[in-house]
Amino acid sequence: MLKQDVYNFIKNHPNGVSVKEIYSNFTHIPQGTISNRLSNMVDEGLLERPKRGVYKVTDFCYWISKYSFE
Structure with missing residues (x-):
């Protein structure tokens, strides 16, 4: 769960996010x-x-999550 939460948080910052913000x-x-x-x-x-x-x-x-192949 932590991995997914951290990943989603970072994904919402496409230009990157500092470790301090994380x-x-x-x-x-x-x-x-x-x-x-x-x-x-x-x-x-x-x-x-x-x-x-x-x-x-x-x-x-980022591309894969933005353009799903469903």
Whole structure:
């Protein structure tokens, strides 16, 4: 559930969102847990880190979620 919530939060910021903003939106979750999830999502290709401390949904994932093939 955390992974999906974080992903959806970041997806709503197509130009990227700072890790501080992510932490402030999920104050009930330890920062270490969020950091681990972010790193995992980068490794999985769901997110990219365009610069230090900023995350965004990869262009491919954003395109897929925007143009569903249903």
